[in-house]
Amino acid sequence: MTKEHLTTLEYALLGLIGISPMTGYDIHKLFETTPFGHFSSSPGAIYPALNRLARRSLLDTSMDKRKEARPRRIYSLTKTGEEALAAWLRQPVTRDELIRISGAPILRFNFAKERLSIEEILSYLEGYRRVVAAYIDELLSYDDQLKAPEMYHNRLALDHGIRRYRSELEWITSATTAFIRARRSSRKHKVVR
Amino acid sequence: MTKEHLTTLEYALLGLIGISPMTGYDIHKLFETTPFGHFSSSPGAIYPALNRLARRSLLDTSMDKRKEARPRRIYSLTKTGEEALAAWLRQPVTRDELIRISGAPILRFNFAKERLSIEEILSYLEGYRRVVAAYIDELLSYDDQLKAPEMYHNRLALDHGIRRYRSELEWITSATTAFIRARRSSRKHKVVR
DNA sequence: TTGTACATGTAATCAGTTACATGATTCT
DNA sequence: AGAATCATGTAACTGATTACATGTACAA
Numbered sequence A, B: 001m002t003k004e005h006l007t008t009l010e011y012a013l014l015g016l017i018g019i020s021p022m023t024g025y026d027i028h029k030l031f032e033t034t035p036f037g038h039f040s041s042s043p044g045a046i047y048p049a050l051n052r053l054a055r056r057s058l059l060d061t062s063m064d065k066r067k068e069a070r071p072r073r074i075y076s077l078t079k080t081g082e083e084a085l086a087a088w089l090r091q092p093v094t095r096d097e098l099i100r101i102s103g104a105p106i107l108r109f110n111f112a113k114e115r116l117s118i119e120e121i122l123s124y125l126e127g128y129r130r131v132v133a134a135y136i137d138e139l140l141s142y143d144d145q146l147k148a149p150e151m152y153h154n155r156l157a158l159d160h161g162i163r164r165y166r167s168e169l170e171w172i173t174s175a176t177t178a179f180i181r182a183r184r185s186s187r188k189h190k191v192v193r
Numbered sequence C: 001t002t003g004t005a006c007a008t009g010t011a012a013t014c015a016g017t018t019a020c021a022t023g024a025t026t027c028t
Numbered sequence D: 001a002g003a004a005t006c007a008t009g010t011a012a013c014t015g016a017t018t019a020c021a022t023g024t025a026c027a028a
Helices: A010-019 A024-033 A043-055 A079-090 A093-099 A102-112 A118-144 A149-192 B010-020 B024-031 B043-054 B081-088 B093-102 B102-111 B118-144 B149-192
Strands: A059-064 A072-077 B059-063 B072-077
Touching: A010 A024, A010 A059, A010 A072, A010 A079, A010 A102, A024 A043, A024 A072, A024 B102, A043 A072, A043 A079, A059 A079, A059 B010, A072 A079, A079 A102, A093 A102, A102 A118, A102 B102, A102 B118, A102 B149, A118 A149, A118 B024, A149 B102, A149 B149, B010 B024, B010 B043, B010 B072, B010 B081, B010 B102, B024 B043, B043 B059, B043 B072, B072 B081, B081 B118, B093 B102, B102 B118, B102 B149, B118 B149
Parallel strands: none
Antiparallel strands: A059 A072, B059 B072
């Protein structure tokens, strides 16, 4: 077995291609023109990553030969790729991920659609909420250590973190509410049927 | 002249050592035990970075020989180091920095104390505010493109970004208010004197 | 005396950045 | 005709991660 874990970029590529098959150039354009994550659109990052994923057979390539033009390499997920993506999406958010790979929890949420059930998404959000709430408490406890007046600069910076994660909490709450509503309406649907 | 730019970690080390001279181990402990940035506390990152900075003569080392123990290498800023740090702090926040190195604007703010004047800090915050406000507008314009009902997942993710940067705006406003107050009271002080 | 904290480092690996290369196609 | 965009890649560099190495001081 090769190396186990994938980089965030590699997972992002899996997620995107999992939504619909794409070429490297499509991804390049997406990273360049939309606020999708904070990924670099440089070909030196994207193409080697795609090749790595293909070499590990998480991606399949098919050639688009509609024109005699330079062939476009269209990537799609293999079975293994689907599994790796789903496994990633199912991992609960951890404190470490929240701090070190701060965009990842949302990235994963973004790809969860149609890959995870509403129940699974709700429990993902619940875990996410717990981790954020715990981290806010951590930050608040540091706040106490910065009582001295000459530390007001540092307290402002810490306040920034607290505000940031509080707004994250608010988002999680509102997303959770939206999904609970969705679950209700999908159940109603079943009954009506 | 050697390579121009420094990594965020290297600037963070300059900033910390600029507050007070430190050993590598002090920094390791700081990264490990406080919510200071999101830096890795691994010695494999810290010590080589300190050595690079010393080689470029941005840092000076002096040996602590109080005990016959293994000598502690205490780093302090050189004149060049002070200048490099100040130049970094004076750079206005850019859209690119906001997105790609999202912790950096606050990190720089954190080190501005006693290195930048209140006026400079206020104009830094004003530039920061403008960039964040512009980016929120950008995100809002993407929001319009996600009207379709099957895009609600993506809209939620985008909403996350909007909330995050709005809370950042709020923080900037409150920090600005705090500094305007500080400026007023420091002027009063001068008058009283 | 066994282990934990102090203290600094190196070696292997690997992904990301920057810059360059190539050639076709479409727009102006 | 020339520029911009499509489309995919490679090569050099370099910083970060992980893991290991080494030895002291001090506390249980």
